[in-house]
Amino acid sequence: MTVHHHPPDELLGAFAAGTIDLGQHVAIATHLVGCAKCRGAVRAMEHVGGAVLAALPPSAMSDGSFEALQRRLDEASETSAPVQRRGRAFSDVPGLPEFLGSYPDSSWRWIAPKVHLRPIRLPEPSATRVFLLKSSPGTRMIEHTHTGFEMTCVLSGSFVHAGGQFGPGDFDLGDGSVDHDIRIDSVDDCICLVAMQGDLKLNGVLGRLLQPLIRM
Amino acid sequence: MLNETPDNETSDAARWARLIEAVAIRRDREAFAALFRHFAPRIKTLMQRSGASEQLADELAQEALFLVWSKASLFDPKSAGAAAWIFTIARNLRIDALRRQKRIPASDTSETELEFQRDEGPLPDAGVATSQIEARVRDALSLLPDEQMRVVELSFFHETAHAEIARALDIPLGTVKSRLRLAMARLRNLLDDFS
Numbered sequence: 001m002t003v004h005h006h007p008p009d010e011l012l013g014a015f016a017a018g019t020i021d022l023g024q025h026v027a028i029a030t031h032l033v034g035c036a037k038c039r040g041a042v043r044a045m046e047h048v049g050g051a052v053l054a055a056l057p058p059s060a061m062s063d064g065s066f067e068a069l070q071r072r073l074d075e076a077s078e079t080s081a082p083v084q085r086r087g088r089a090f091s092d093v094p095g096l097p098e099f100l101g102s103y104p105d106s107s108w109r110w111i112a113p114k115v116h117l118r119p120i121r122l123p124e125p126s127a128t129r130v131f132l133l134k135s136s137p138g139t140r141m142i143e144h145t146h147t148g149f150e151m152t153c154v155l156s157g158s159f160v161h162a163g164g165q166f167g168p169g170d171f172d173l174g175d176g177s178v179d180h181d182i183r184i185d186s187v188d189d190c191i192c193l194v195a196m197q198g199d200l201k202l203n204g205v206l207g208r209l210l211q212p213l214i215r216m
Numbered sequence: 217m218l219n220e221t222p223d224n225e226t227s228d229a230a231r232w233a234r235l236i237e238a239v240a241i242r243r244d245r246e247a248f249a250a251l252f253r254h255f256a257p258r259i260k261t262l263m264q265r266s267g268a269s270e271q272l273a274d275e276l277a278q279e280a281l282f283l284v285w286s287k288a289s290l291f292d293p294k295s296a297g298a299a300a301w302i303f304t305i306a307r308n309l310r311i312d313a314l315r316r317q318k319r320i321p322a323s324d325t326s327e328t329e330l331e332f333q334r335d336e337g338p339l340p341d342a343g344v345a346t347s348q349i350e351a352r353v354r355d356a357l358s359l360l361p362d363e364q365m366r367v368v369e370l371s372f373f374h375e376t377a378h379a380e381i382a383r384a385l386d387i388p389l390g391t392v393k394s395r396l397r398l399a400m401a402r403l404r405n406l407l408d409d410f411s
Contacts, residue, residue, distance in 0.1 A: 009400035017372045018307040047353040050299030058257030076286045099330040
């Protein structure tokens with residue numbers, strides 16, 4: 001898989017720092033599944049985190065904290081295996097990070113001609129909503145702008161807009177300044193994971209009619 | 217072995233890695249005590265700067281070192297640096313603590329760990345020793361202008377949203393964003409040689 005479009009560096013940095021909300025985290029983690037280069041960048045940023053941590057000024061630990069901890073060590077069992085994924089949700093959609101397997105599964109629902117949506121319900125309240133979007137070949141997505149931002153990870157198929165062509169593994173970041181006029185140009189369905197804050201603003205009469213249907 | 221010059225950062229990183237391995241292989245309490253002395257007070261600082269109370273920060277620092285003890289055998293010096301590994305443990309605990317504060321029930325540490333687990337295919341820098349990456353990161357950081365370094369540092373503390381960084385440093389929000397972008401691009405460039 002050749003990935004051409006990546007998340008901006010500061011977003012990869014915030015992912016490594018653990019300072020983005022879960023919805024955005026899901027989008028970046030999805031990109032990382034298919035992008036070794038960005039996995040390398042995140043790992044480098046974790047090294048930066050380690051360097052920042054190691055150089056922080058120390059704060060004195062409370063009295064007796066080490067002794068209390070020592071007593072706990074006696075009872076500690078050793079963890080010898082990394083945590084394993086649980087659950088098989090979304091396992092029919094290739095390219096998603098494994099931890100989504102434990103989320104509540106959902107099914108595709110029709111939202112517009114040739115467009116289906118499948119919500120990913122996060123286990124915690126998040127300002128960012130996440131869903132899968134499946135569009136048939138030749139679909140023109142209704143022209144829209146955003147009040148917040150929209151991260152799109154292509155899982156299969158491809159689409160084009162003014163910013164170029166986006167295929168499997170590619171990451172597209174849209175914000176209020178982008179007027180999206182998207183066309184699905186693949187032979188098969190195009191499936192994307194979308195993480196979105198704010199609302200879509202659909203342009204045109206049809207858009208305004210569809211607006212209530214597309215609101216999640 | 218425990219008395220290498222503290223200002224020699226390269227040997228510090230190698231020493232921490234050896235200490236973690238000593239904990240993993242021999243359940244070495246002295247090695248653990250050395251890790252505790254260096255990292256617990258710094259994790260406490262990280263937690264406090266991320267908005268935790270002094271007491272919570274203390275508890276989280278203890279918990280982080282407890283996890284260093286119980287997960288030591290999972291530390292792979294070939295794929296992670298010691299400080300980076302401990303940082304990820306602290307980061308995951310902090311995310312977890314924030315979830316508990318928001319009373320999100322199903323949250324435990326292993327869930328957060330899963331969320332950061334990456335299906336590591338071959339990494340672009342797979343052939344490069346961790347110590348080289350660590351040295352490279354240190355060099356890259358030392359080459360950053362102070363003003364960019366401050367922003368990078370602050371970006372690692374949760375709840376230090378960009379707006380708060382701007383307030384803390386008394387600079388406009390746009391400047392925070394552009395400095396962060398510059399710093400990240402620069403780090404990326406310096407580190408990209410591995411790919």
